[in-house]
Amino acid sequence: MTLGQAQGPGSAEVEPFDAVDVIRTKRDGGAVPEPALRWMVDAYTRGYVADSQMAAFAMAVLLNGMSRDEIRVMTDAMIASGERMSFAGLGKTTVDKHSTGGVGDKITLPLAPLVASFGVAVPQLSGRGLGHTGGTLDKLESIPGWRAALSNDEMFAQLQGVGAVICAAGSGLAPADKKLYALRDVTGTVEAIPLIASSIMSKKIAEGTDSLVLDVKFGSGAFMQDLDRARELARTMVELGTDSGVATTALLTDMNTPLGLAIGNANEVRESVEVLAGGGPADVVELTVALAREMLALAGRPDADVEAALKDGRAMDAWRAMIIAQDGDPDAALPAPNETHTVTASEAGFVTRLEALPFGIAAWRLGAGRARAQDPVLHAAGIDLHVKPGDQVAAGQPLFTLLGEDASRFERALEAVEGAWSIGSDAPAATPLVRERITA
Numbered sequence: 001m002t003l004g005q006a007q008g009p010g011s012a013e014v015e016p017f018d019a020v021d022v023i024r025t026k027r028d029g030g031a032v033p034e035p036a037l038r039w040m041v042d043a044y045t046r047g048y049v050a051d052s053q054m055a056a057f058a059m060a061v062l063l064n065g066m067s068r069d070e071i072r073v074m075t076d077a078m079i080a081s082g083e084r085m086s087f088a089g090l091g092k093t094t095v096d097k098h099s100t101g102g103v104g105d106k107i108t109l110p111l112a113p114l115v116a117s118f119g120v121a122v123p124q125l126s127g128r129g130l131g132h133t134g135g136t137l138d139k140l141e142s143i144p145g146w147r148a149a150l151s152n153d154e155m156f157a158q159l160q161g162v163g164a165v166i167c168a169a170g171s172g173l174a175p176a177d178k179k180l181y182a183l184r185d186v187t188g189t190v191e192a193i194p195l196i197a198s199s200i201m202s203k204k205i206a207e208g209t210d211s212l213v214l215d216v217k218f219g220s221g222a223f224m225q226d227l228d229r230a231r232e233l234a235r236t237m238v239e240l241g242t243d244s245g246v247a248t249t250a251l252l253t254d255m256n257t258p259l260g261l262a263i264g265n266a267n268e269v270r271e272s273v274e275v276l277a278g279g280g281p282a283d284v285v286e287l288t289v290a291l292a293r294e295m296l297a298l299a300g301r302p303d304a305d306v307e308a309a310l311k312d313g314r315a316m317d318a319w320r321a322m323i324i325a326q327d328g329d330p331d332a333a334l335p336a337p338n339e340t341h342t343v344t345a346s347e348a349g350f351v352t353r354l355e356a357l358p359f360g361i362a363a364w365r366l367g368a369g370r371a372r373a374q375d376p377v378l379h380a381a382g383i384d385l386h387v388k389p390g391d392q393v394a395a396g397q398p399l400f401t402l403l404g405e406d407a408s409r410f411e412r413a414l415e416a417v418e419g420a421w422s423i424g425s426d427a428p429a430a431t432p433l434v435r436e437r438i439t440a
């Protein structure tokens, strides 16, 4: 099959390729040549290639995969569909982090100021949550006055001064991905690893960072539940970053249990501030420190004493400056729930299991997350865990507390967590939070 010239119905310009040829090439297991693949992405963004044709192509990719080179070209074509930011004039090295998302994952909040406290710039363009995984911007919007939308000039100035910025990604980055992701969502093609990798990395590379650390999660609360598939995704993204000139490493981390004790928005901010004050739950501290080390190593500071910056207030100072720069009041009271409901242990023993996904769904049902992109979130809603797997409990001891605006949502939240934890007579074997490190 050759990918020949074609003229689209009604188009004045001659299109250099034919979408059907591109689809057939991928359907039959071939590699799509670079010019044809670039054209396919561009023509889809322009509306020349129809949704039905792109859906067929996405399904062919899901079934037959893509070579490393095809994934690089696909990613580059999606980057070329929109604006590309540059921090070249900043005079500081930039390093970014991306997490594939999980339950209770608030790591960006302590991590960005912690890394910035070492003089490295951290441009963290983030999103709002949809479904059971929370959005970083939703969490930060619990802070009175805090503003997610910044102009490029404001972001640049904040990176120069404070060093860390967490703000909304502009709609101009990789518009091809926005269109393709929405199509994949309704055509059963979200799961294709080449498409996930190119989707995530096109946005991250377009943001203009020098280096990138990926937190790829596996387990019940993760986007990729299976460890082998999470590893394949991590490898694909690390290769892609490297091929695109962005120094990239990844950690594979366990998301079978919620991260930390807080699941929600305001309570996750509170927990992040505890970490910045040198305390906080051990797993949140462990992952924050592990990711900070990776980021600082890529930024040329492999010997930075990350734990010291958490203990001596440097990371907290950077946090306060970061919140104030975006009009937030770091000292203001966070929204508090009107109603709470605490679930207690029915027997004594060890907590052997506490599943991330049901707790994420329960927090979402309480209003901490949204079902539709336009829905608001309830900042005070969520769940505070009082125990984690491995903890010993007495009968009647509190296990977790539902936090809500009104008690009417509690029943559906409790349904979600039915059977989601176990208490047994033996302590469970400890499992590492950071399972693997993946480098180029």
Ligand code: URA
Pocket (backbone or CB within 6 Å): 181, 190, 195, 196, 197, 199, 200
């Ligand atoms: N997140 C993204 O941005 N893209 C995907 O394809 C999956 C998760």
